[in-house]
Amino acid sequence: MTAKLTVADYPLAETRSDRIKGKRGKSLDDITLDSVVAGRVTMEDLRITPQALADQAEISRAAGRPTLALNFERAAELVGVPQDFIMSSYEMLRPGRAKSREQLLEVANTFRQVYKAERMAKFIEEAADTYERRGLFTYRF
Amino acid sequence: MDGVLAHDFDMIDEFIARHHLDPEIAPEAMAMDSGEVARMLVDMNVPREQLVRLAHGMTPAKLADVVSRLNALEISFAYSKMRARKTPGNQAHVTNAKDDPLQLAADAATAVAFGFDEIETTMRVSRNAWSNAVACAVGAAVGRWGTLFQCSSEEAEELRIGMAGFTSYAETVSVYGTEKTFVDGDDTPWSKAFLAAAYASRGIKMRCTSGAGSELLMGFHESKSLLYLEARCLCLQRGMGAQGTQNGGIDGAPLTATVPGGIRELMAENLLAVWLDLECASGNDARSTESEIRVGAKILPFLISGSDLICSGFGSILAYDNSFNPSLINGEEMEDFLVLQRDFEADGGLTPLPEERALDLRSRAVEAISAVFEELGLSTPTSDMKQSVVVASGSDETRSYTPRDVAKISEAIKEREITVIEVIMALVKRGFADEAQNLLSLVKLRVSGDYLQTSAMVRKCKVVSAVNDPNTYLGPGTGYRVSEERRLELNSIRDVLDQKEVLRQEALHEKDEAKRIQYRVKGPAGQGTDKKEVVIGISPAFGLNLFQTTAGHRLSDVLKGMIDAIEKRGLKPRIVRFRHTADTSFLGISAATLSGSGIGIGIQAKGTAVIHSRDRLPHNNLELFSNAPITRLEHYKGFGANAAAYALGEMPEPVVVPTRGEAMGSRYHARVALIYAIETGLTAEGAAPEDIEVKFTGVKS
Numbered sequence: 001m002t003a004k005l006t007v008a009d010y011p012l013a014e015t016r017s018d019r020i021k022g023k024r025g026k027s028l029d030d031i032t033l034d035s036v037v038a039g040r041v042t043m044e045d046l047r048i049t050p051q052a053l054a055d056q057a058e059i060s061r062a063a064g065r066p067t068l069a070l071n072f073e074r075a076a077e078l079v080g081v082p083q084d085f086i087m088s089s090y091e092m093l094r095p096g097r098a099k100s101r102e103q104l105l106e107v108a109n110t111f112r113q114v115y116k117a118e119r120m121a122k123f124i125e126e127a128a129d130t131y132e133r134r135g136l137f138t139y140r141f
Numbered sequence: 142m143d144g145v146l147a148h149d150f151d152m153i154d155e156f157i158a159r160h161h162l163d164p165e166i167a168p169e170a171m172a173m174d175s176g177e178v179a180r181m182l183v184d185m186n187v188p189r190e191q192l193v194r195l196a197h198g199m200t201p202a203k204l205a206d207v208v209s210r211l212n213a214l215e216i217s218f219a220y221s222k223m224r225a226r227k228t229p230g231n232q233a234h235v236t237n238a239k240d241d242p243l244q245l246a247a248d249a250a251t252a253v254a255f256g257f258d259e260i261e262t263t264m265r266v267s268r269n270a271w272s273n274a275v276a277c278a279v280g281a282a283v284g285r286w287g288t289l290f291q292c293s294s295e296e297a298e299e300l301r302i303g304m305a306g307f308t309s310y311a312e313t314v315s316v317y318g319t320e321k322t323f324v325d326g327d328d329t330p331w332s333k334a335f336l337a338a339a340y341a342s343r344g345i346k347m348r349c350t351s352g353a354g355s356e357l358l359m360g361f362h363e364s365k366s367l368l369y370l371e372a373r374c375l376c377l378q379r380g381m382g383a384q385g386t387q388n389g390g391i392d393g394a395p396l397t398a399t400v401p402g403g404i405r406e407l408m409a410e411n412l413l414a415v416w417l418d419l420e421c422a423s424g425n426d427a428r429s430t431e432s433e434i435r436v437g438a439k440i441l442p443f444l445i446s447g448s449d450l451i452c453s454g455f456g457s458i459l460a461y462d463n464s465f466n467p468s469l470i471n472g473e474e475m476e477d478f479l480v481l482q483r484d485f486e487a488d489g490g491l492t493p494l495p496e497e498r499a500l501d502l503r504s505r506a507v508e509a510i511s512a513v514f515e516e517l518g519l520s521t522p523t524s525d526m527k528q529s530v531v532v533a534s535g536s537d538e539t540r541s542y543t544p545r546d547v548a549k550i551s552e553a554i555k556e557r558e559i560t561v562i563e564v565i566m567a568l569v570k571r572g573f574a575d576e577a578q579n580l581l582s583l584v585k586l587r588v589s590g591d592y593l594q595t596s597a598m599v600r601k602c603k604v605v606s607a608v609n610d611p612n613t614y615l616g617p618g619t620g621y622r623v624s625e626e627r628r629l630e631l632n633s634i635r636d637v638l639d640q641k642e643v644l645r646q647e648a649l650h651e652k653d654e655a656k657r658i659q660y661r662v663k664g665p666a667g668q669g670t671d672k673k674e675v676v677i678g679i680s681p682a683f684g685l686n687l688f689q690t691t692a693g694h695r696l697s698d699v700l701k702g703m704i705d706a707i708e709k710r711g712l713k714p715r716i717v718r719f720r721h722t723a724d725t726s727f728l729g730i731s732a733a734t735l736s737g738s739g740i741g742i743g744i745q746a747k748g749t750a751v752i753h754s755r756d757r758l759p760h761n762n763l764e765l766f767s768n769a770p771i772t773r774l775e776h777y778k779g780f781g782a783n784a785a786a787y788a789l790g791e792m793p794e795p796v797v798v799p800t801r802g803e804a805m806g807s808r809y810h811a812r813v814a815l816i817y818a819i820e821t822g823l824t825a826e827g828a829a830p831e832d833i834e835v836k837f838t839g840v841k842s
Contacts, residue, residue, distance in 0.1 A: 011591035011604045020589045031585055033578050036562060037569050043560050046306060048344030048590045056590045063608050064193065065418060065595060067160060071334070071382020072593070075341030083304060086339050087297050093332035095324045120338070127331035130155050134320065136329065 005058040050076040077117035104128040143202035151320040156330035160380030166198030179210040182219040185616035201372035221446035223415040225607035226596035229447035230258035231490030233457035236464035240269040242276035243530040249280030250506035252457040258598040263293040270294040272551035274307040280506040286579030287599030306561030310346035318370025321361035334381035344587025348385035349378040354393020371410040385420025387453040398429040420596035422453035428467040459535040516567035650688035658697035659836040666830040669737030676741040678732030681823035683746040690748025691770045706781030720828035723820035729753030738788035
């Protein structure tokens with residue numbers, strides 16, 4: 001197992017650029033004006049990867065910011081989740097959108113089963129419990 | 142927690158208990174005496190990390206209890222010590238009343254050149270979000286790269302604009318301190334935390350927004366204190382894993398400022414944010430007052446203590462163009478802010494910008510966005526539209542796009558799913574390679590995600606955050622200091638007055654005076670014996686290097702006025718130049734001493750004058766004009782007449798120059814000091830006085 005990243009490895013783009021790769025394997029050095037003009041760069045190459053977020057989480061933890069690290073870890077799970085599902089899940093988490101605990105648990109289940117997003121699934125389950133206890137599955141519009 | 146049993150927790154309590162409170166630290170932190178912790182906050186020997194660790198174990202009520210023990214000065218000091226990143230920064234609003242993309246690009250370029258680390262735009266018409274985003278993104282790529290950019294719009298739209306690569310951060314993730322307000326805001330802590338993760342998953346920097354007064358404005362404050370409610374908001378934000386916050390009374394600031402102690406409360410909530418180790422965009426955003434004095438007072442503590450982003454929206458444009466509503470500080474006050482930085486040698490994140498440079502950048506930005514619009518077939522602006530924007534100070538002066546024109550452009554960008562890549566290509570194709578590279582460099586930030594860490598900004602093409610630039614204040618000589626290089630930048634404000642400038646301005650009057658008066662040296666001045674003689678003693682530079690009084694009167698007119706008034710009484714004026722002194726009193730007493738009547742006038746080139754009598758002590762004169770900037774020609778005539786009267790043994794009514802409390806020191810002392818240095822530079826130890834023949838050569842004023 002490789003050693004955990006520390007604050008000394010930050011910023012990764014400068015000190016550990018070998019670790020930074022886009023989704024399609026492009027390094028930062030591959031993304032140049034020439035390659036953009038040549039049509040070899042897509043928005044996919046300009047997206048963060050789960051690995052980069054996991055790395056940033058390690059750095060956050062090393063810097064004494066465990067809650068920020070957890071956010072990056074939840075984010076890492078969302079990288080591959082399609083935008084539409086992200087937005088519909090967000091909508092379901094808003095008050096009164098889900099009419100029952102079960103509806104929200106179904107969202108959690110999709111995260112777990114389809115996107116292997118265990119942390120986010122648990123997080124939504126926790127929300128479902130609280131919403132039920134506080135009566136948030138209610139009529140809003 | 143805070144007097145509420147677990148089974149009665151509302152969703153905010155629940156979230157804080159689960160995600161903010163560290164059970165390992167809570168027993169120790171909660172047992173500490175609040176007064177003791179408050180003292181630690183202002184003790185420069187207690188390291189920041191120690192206090193941050195304790196905050197992880199404190200409830201909102203405990204945190205609020207601690208900071209409530211600090212007075213305004215202590216809060217400001219603690220803020221300076223506790224803020225997360227060492228180097229201060231600033232954020233601008235860039236908007237306009239027409240949503241005109243040409244102006245947005247020009248103003249974004251201007252804001253970037255002033256040094257703003259972030260710029261934020263929003264729209265008058267929500268459909269125009271995409272056009273605003275593209276325009277600001279292109280404008281902010283002119284000159285340098287690194288200014289982060291956000292387009293404040295509806296949550297889903299904002300995320301989509303971010304995904305298309307136009308924006309690099311978001312700060313509209315609002316949280317509230319009571320459950321009912323939260324629900325009315327149409328969110329929960331979990332939905333907001335979900336959004337926080339969603340932004341990070343797209344490589345977009347994000348901070349939350351909160352601030353005293355929002356619960357009050359939204360009608361559900363539960364009779365809890367503003368500070369306690371904000372402490373709840375901030376614990377929530379840390380629990381969610383947001384890297385930072387925009388707080389300190391944002392939209393609630395005007396309301397909070399009306400409450401006794403309201404401004405101290407706003408400062409306290411900014412302190413809570415940094416104590417909780419959050420990046421803090423420290424309010425100073427919505428204009429909380431119409432009073433300029435209160436505006437200056439509000440900004441000062443943050444300017445001198447520094448802040449990650451001193452304003453969470455400095456109106457870099459004129460107040461009427463600010464689509465968020467006027468900011469505490471607007472384009473109208475830009476120069477004041479720059480001068481405040483210089484006065485206090487405090488880094489407010491901005492650097493003075495010479496006018497020609499601003500015009501070049503604005504022109505370049507307008508050409509760049511026009512090229513992008515043309516290349517993408519969105520619109521073709523005319524040269525009149527472009528030119529009107531480059532030189533405009535605000536949208537009242539432009540002949541450019543209307544909000545309706547913009548809506549068409551904006552909807553086309555959205556429908557055609559244009560991304561930053563196409564914009565970069567368009568820029569390259571039209572010869573804007575530097576701007577294209579700058580825009581690409583900014584989008585590339587999201588690949589590594591370094592700028593998602595706490596308090597991240599980009600300086601000189603490098604990510605600087607609380608991780609690699611932590612605030613390590615431990616007393617004088619530590620923490621952020623203005624470097625010599627930076628001090629010179631802060632000093633480089635416009636219209637600086639120096640001796641060269643004074644002499645340049647005086648030289649403009651030299652020719653004019655040469656047509657009106659000639660001074661000829663007759664020879665050494667001896668003791669006068671004629672009882673009818675009144676000596677007018679002039680200073681070393683009078684009429685030689687300096688030609689007008691600080692009130693702007695020609696020295697020829699001043700001298701003629703006095704001479705005529707003396708002659709009118711049948712007396713004989715004699716002009717003597719002294720070079721052993723430039724001091725008014727000694728010019729006066731020297732003149733009186735040489736004068737046959739024993740009465741003399743001393744006058745400096747700047748117009749300060751005295752009537753003296755040979756038998757008096759140097760500083761105990763007969764009459765004095767000390768306020769030259771408000772001394773008019775008729776006063777000098779009266780002065781001449783009174784000198785004559787004294788010589789005739791009369792006791793005239795002294796000439797009084799009325800003042801209205803003008804702050805003459807602030808307006809004139811810099812100039813006066815420079816003028817006086819010119820005078821004293823011409824003095825010579827023991828130099829003998831000279832008789833001067835003065836000839837008025839006809840030109841009437």
